[in-house]
Amino acid sequence: MASLFKQVGAVTSMNVRSIPQRAAMSIASIVAVALAISVLLFFLALSHGLSQTVEGSGSNDVAIVLRDGAGAELNSVVTRDQLNIIAQAPGVVHRGQTPMVSGELLVIVDGKKRSTNTNANMPFRGIGPEGLALRHNVHIVQGRMFRPGTNEIVVGAGLLREFSGFEFGRTIRLRGTTWQVVGVFEAPGTVFDSELWADVAVTQSLFNRPNVFQTMRVQMTSPAAVQSLKRFVHDDPRLQLQVLSEREYYAQQASQSTNGFTIIAWFLGVVMAIGALAGALNTMYASVAARSAEIATLRIIGFSGYAAFFGTMVEALMLSALGGVLGLVIAFIAFNGRTTSTLSSGFTQLVFKFELSPGIVISAVVVAIIIGVFGGFLPGIRAARVRPQLELAAQ
Numbered sequence: 001m002a003s004l005f006k007q008v009g010a011v012t013s014m015n016v017r018s019i020p021q022r023a024a025m026s027i028a029s030i031v032a033v034a035l036a037i038s039v040l041l042f043f044l045a046l047s048h049g050l051s052q053t054v055e056g057s058g059s060n061d062v063a064i065v066l067r068d069g070a071g072a073e074l075n076s077v078v079t080r081d082q083l084n085i086i087a088q089a090p091g092v093v094h095r096g097q098t099p100m101v102s103g104e105l106l107v108i109v110d111g112k113k114r115s116t117n118t119n120a121n122m123p124f125r126g127i128g129p130e131g132l133a134l135r136h137n138v139h140i141v142q143g144r145m146f147r148p149g150t151n152e153i154v155v156g157a158g159l160l161r162e163f164s165g166f167e168f169g170r171t172i173r174l175r176g177t178t179w180q181v182v183g184v185f186e187a188p189g190t191v192f193d194s195e196l197w198a199d200v201a202v203t204q205s206l207f208n209r210p211n212v213f214q215t216m217r218v219q220m221t222s223p224a225a226v227q228s229l230k231r232f233v234h235d236d237p238r239l240q241l242q243v244l245s246e247r248e249y250y251a252q253q254a255s256q257s258t259n260g261f262t263i264i265a266w267f268l269g270v271v272m273a274i275g276a277l278a279g280a281l282n283t284m285y286a287s288v289a290a291r292s293a294e295i296a297t298l299r300i301i302g303f304s305g306y307a308a309f310f311g312t313m314v315e316a317l318m319l320s321a322l323g324g325v326l327g328l329v330i331a332f333i334a335f336n337g338r339t340t341s342t343l344s345s346g347f348t349q350l351v352f353k354f355e356l357s358p359g360i361v362i363s364a365v366v367v368a369i370i371i372g373v374f375g376g377f378l379p380g381i382r383a384a385r386v387r388p389q390l391e392l393a394a395q
Contacts, residue, residue, distance in 0.1 A: 043268065
């Protein structure tokens with residue numbers, strides 16, 4: 001066994017020293033692997049960052065109420081009478097005599113993206129007086145909260161980074177109505193950071209949605225109270241509504257938003273990995289052909305076919321590993337941690353960050369190893385089958 005390791009080490013050393021003779025093909029193989037890995041990482045980081053942003057928005061003790069069967073806010077309707085009934089349900093937190101509930105209305109408005117100077121849909125949300133308090137870890141960082149009954153809005157910091165024209169103090173026109181930006185709020189790592197907020201009553205009036213809400217947020221005393229609210233709504237025939245905790249709701253939305261990107265990531269990753277594998281095979285076959293005389297000489301002096309096979313495999317794995325490392329470097333420099341926006345399940349722009357998790361990095365490393373293994377396996381068999389007498393006679 002020790003002798004075999006020494007033989008593999010000697011063959012591998014010979015292979016590595018001969019790489020400069022095939023520099024162009026080796027570099028092409030490394031670049032092909034790097035491109036496959038970086039494309040895979042791009043879409044996986046996009047999917048993961050989007051998922052983390054959406055799922056991270058939820059709280060277990062805040063309930064979201066929608067119309068029964070509605071998959072998203074834009075498809076939902078909640079009446080004022082239903083809101084009043086739920087506000088008196090057991091387990092609802094009260095601040096003094098005021099129940100901590102917020103009837104809300106989501107509409108779509110146009111905004112101009114800074115990066116492309118093109119229009120895109122943005123979420124404009126009318127919220128009730130308790131709307132800010134119901135969103136944990138959201139803070140006004142510039143200016144103040146809007147005053148109820150006025151055409152004032154506050155802007156999410158994430159939206160402000162991606163869209164122009166909504167800076168603090170600006171007067172803007174949306175859907176033919178003039179609005180004053182009076183504040184900027186931060187809700188890092190959540191969907192709220194991508195929204196515009198205004199008074200729900202003003203939003204209903206100016207967007208011609210009188211006395212109608214789409215969702216209702218309810219602060220419950222505990223996560224268990226959310227389950228009690230579900231039973232309360234189910235047992236009341238007047239309500240024809242569904243109740244989810246915020247975390248449940250946003251987990252569903254995350255699944256809808258990210259599944260497509262994950263499928264695209266692995267489809268393109270596999271397609272490009274196949275291309276990289278073809279390049280690796282060509283490189284390794286050329287390596288074996290260029291070293292056939294050296295391999296034959298080693299076989300004559302006692303080196304086994306296994307040494308030739310494993311030496312070729314190690315070379316292929318090394319080239320693939322270099323490509324994988326290059327792909328990771330490209331990913332970390334080019335897009336990891338960068339902010340972008342894309343359409344959410346509600347057909348509005350959602351701002352989030354590309355995020356490379358340890359699991360994603362491990363997946364990329366595994367793909368690079370697989371390319372190296374398959375890229376070296378067949379050429380390794382060919383190297384192991386070199387017939388010394390014929391090869392030396394041909395020389």
